[in-house]
Amino acid sequence: MRLLLVEDHVPLADELLASLTRQGYAVDWLADGRDAAYQGVSEPYDLIILDLGLPGRPGLEVLREWRGAGLSTPVLVLTARGSWAERIEGLKAGADDYLSKPFHPEELQLRIQALLRRANGLANQPTLDAAGLQLDEARQCVSRDGQVIELTAAEFRLLRYFMLHSGKILSKIQLNEHLYDGESERDSNVIEVHVNHLRRKLGREVIETRRGQGYRFTGDGL
């Protein structure tokens, strides 16, 4: 999952970057509204966390521009302006959720999870369920029929992306784009290696290879 964090307060951004990275998200960070307006539409983000009080351009204006350009990526607005009038304004501009500062890191984590599931048409439950597997995003492990299987950070990130896009064909390029932030070096072999690790832990049929197209998560049951 690749996120864009737009926040001008450096200490807060640092904290959020660290905690989001711990949760297995690839995060790009921008501090200026003008950069965000451009990069939000040019890179394939799965979710954008947008602070409204930005230098350069106001966050709401950036958001309106994104929505005007047809960007459908879920946007979580992060703001100190928590009045209901401003919340309504934010949601009218096209925000999908609204979190007032200060907030607990877990609250942010839950909101991000919920938004990502909603964006992919999944029910908001404590665990991410797809094809007989239950992914616990807080503990970063997966279970099947009550049997818990531990995952490495890289495996967790890959599996979460697969489970959020269950049944869809995902190319290696797409996986690369969504699992690593803009500054990581991308190597398609790494994906291959992690897919193989997942197959070893969960069974070969979990992810099928479509030659020339990419991978498809099917789970056991399909």
Next chain:
Amino acid sequence: MRSIQRRLSLGLVGVLLVVGLILAQGSLWLFDHSLRRYLQEGLENEAQTLMSAIYRGPQGLQLDERRLSAGFQRPYSGQYFRIDFAGEAWRSRSLWDRELPQAAEPGLQAALADGPEGQQWLILRADYQRFGQDISIHVARDYTPVLDSFQRLQRLGLLLGGVALGVILLLQRFIVRRALRPLEQARQQIMQLQQGQRSQLEEQVPDELQPLVAQINHLLSHTEDSLKRSRNALGNLGHALKTPLAVLVSLLDREEFRQCPELQGALRLQLEHIEQRIARELGRARLAGEVLPGAHFVCARELPELFATLEMIHGGHLQLSWQASADLRLPWDREDLLELLGNLLDNACKWADSRVQLTIDSHAAGCRIQIEDDGPGIEPSRRELVLNRGSRLDEQVTGHGLGLGIVRDIVDTWGGQIMLTDSALGGLQVRIELPYRTP
């Protein structure tokens, strides 16, 4: 203050009545005066004719009856005379059995004398010296026909005057109304301002009203600007305080703090206090208090957006509904009322199982807002506590209390009341009674 229209009417009627009466009476008097002058000449002529009709006959002085006009012969004809000399008095036949009163001074008598058959006599006395004797001649003429016609004239004048007054009043009303139309327009626009149907007065007014309208508009925009500015400044202050708070709250999640849960807990509690205090005080400072004309709460416009927001926040499992008459406008600041409803509905959504309902009823003296849910509700014994907590610094509590604290601040500012009761839906009902301000 009475209306300008009525003041002008009363003033005009008064002036017209006084001037009209003086004019009418004065012209009658002048007319009467000149008529008497004219009649005086006639009477003097008659007296001279009588004088010349006197001749010395065989038995002393005699009156030549043939030279007298016929009016002196017919009884009560309206023409009379009386000739006095040397203890003798001749009377015209027309006097019949009446006496012609003698005047003290020669000349036309100012006072009319009473005659028979309701006649009023105008009497002239002329003194002559003839045939070695003092001869005093009184000539009288009935003045009633003139008086009668005066009366008719008076009545006619009164009637005409009355009609003229009515016409003038109508015209004046029309003219004044035309002249005051800009004032009336301004009055209606101010009414619309109060009802929140417009935010500025029309600038196209006559010169006399221009400064007033311009000043009102200036005040309105000034107040609106300063409210906006202060809200913006408060927003900035909130931003400046809350962002570092968010950093601190995030820092507390670090591994180092997890090692000492006691320290982490204490810090977190204090941070929460700071956070709530800031939110409460900023919320209180944001309150507009008095509503500005352009910022009324239009239910049909605001509620759908508010409910869309709530649905987005609380997901699709809740059935949210609102009831308010289609054109209901509430005369309180839009942002304040949104804050009130938002907080209460948000609370209701947090506790509801499946339904949240908002009902707004307006009546003559105020409006009633009811927010109901089908959640667990609050026990009667704890309701007072829930309402009051958060109102004192040392009683800050998390979650539920804060939103209600801000709600309470708003309701108190507006002089309303808030009550917690059981809902027909099974959960809690928050009922708020807000009185309308009388302008």
